[in-house]
Amino acid sequence: MLDAFSALGLSESDGQIYAALVAAPQSTAAELAERCGLTLQQSGKSLNRLAQQGMATRAPVDRERYLPVAPDVAIGTLIGHREAELRSARAEMHRLMDTFREASRFTDPAHSVEVLTGGEAIAQRIAHLQDTTQQQVRGFDCPPYVQDPASNLSRQRRRLKEGVRYRTVYDKEAVAWPGRLEEEILVGAEDGEEARVRTSLPMKLILSDDRMAIIPISVGDSVLDAAYVIHPSALLQALDGLFEAEWERAVPLKAAIGDEPGLLEPDADHRKLLGLLAAGLTDESIARSLGWSARTTQRRLQALMRELGATTRFQAGMAARERGWL
Known part of the structure; x- marks a missing residue:
């Protein structure tokens, strides 16, 4: 446990005091010093540091006594700080490697x-x-x-x-x-x-x-x-x-999001349908991607082909291109 605290930047005495406080809330600095085999001065300094890091607080009534902050909050915050430092170090490593490779x-x-x-x-x-x-x-x-x-x-x-x-x-x-x-x-x-x-x-x-x-x-x-x-x-x-x-x-992939369809322009659903047809998606794939049922997909395909005067998908694609819809 103390090794884990050390990895998070806590000193050995701070880790000892925090662990003891978790086991015995409402303890005084003297009681914690006795539990951990530390001097009163060491215990007091550790409690001050723990309070500054948000890991311990003074009891609301008896100000000589201390309460631990819940471990998932206290230790989680330390882990978050260390992860942020590691991400920053990793980004700097990548930047330096880019420079290194460019130079070599x-x-x-x-x-x-x-x-x-x-x-x-x-x-x-x-x-x-x-x-x-x-x-x-x-x-x-x-x-x-x-x-x-x-x-x-x-x-x-x-x-x-x-x-x-x-x-x-x-x-x-x-x-x-x-x-x-x-x-x-x-x-x-x-x-x-x-x-x-x-x-x-x-x-x-x-x-x-x-x-x-x-x-x-x-x-x-x-x-x-x-x-x-x-x-x-x-x-x-x-x-x-x-x-x-x-x-x-x-x-x-023309989705026409928010566009107002003109008199000779396809509506938003037809634009989506045309893009997926041109991409070679099957009826089943089109239905999945647009969240339509198989019946709705077939109905809208047939309506689109009627509007384009086409009897096959190929003819529909050609007619849409001629109109500038693709």
Whole structure:
């Protein structure tokens, strides 16, 4: 226990006094000193420090006696402070490593690629990548995920407000992920993210400007527990070219959030439907992504095709393009 307190920045005597106070609330400094084998002066100083750190308080009636703050609050606060310090140190480490690689990449090609292992390490590096981007973040989005995709919305919103451009190509399976279209993708688009969709993507990818990319080591549906970080090199240039090629082929995901439909324009539901049809989603996937029943999906598909004068999905797509709806 005392070793754990030491890891949180408490001295041995402070840890002893706090543990004794938890076991015997309403104790005086003298009583605690006797319990812990300390002098009265040592006990008094420890109690003062514990009070300053929010781990102990004086009793309301007898001011010579002390009460402990609940351990989950007192120790939890110390853990929070230490975690914040570690996050700051980790961010500084990443910044220095970026500088180190930039300085050494012409003399040591081995620094062009590094390996990350573990979901937490990958998530932390992706967060660092976004926080240090100067111009734009680009990405391929497809399952599986290291963490809940929606957890990135607040960071993306902050960076968009700071002038960073976000361009994302979503795999149809990402769009069909239950609830994700309405609760995240369209919300991100409303914030300013430029979103497009493809029937399939070659890999997961996130790019920061022209200085860094992260791609998974494994492919397919396997658990994402290892990734490559690619620094300035021919490989990074190739990933840059791959993204731009897929971006050109992808279909813009036009949600028309908040737009007033014109006389010759599709309404919001039809725009969503058109985007998903153009992306190659099946009726079942469209129903899941939009939260519609199978019957509602079929009814709206038929209504849209009648409006476009089409008898097949291909004809519907061509007619929508001719009207400028896609």
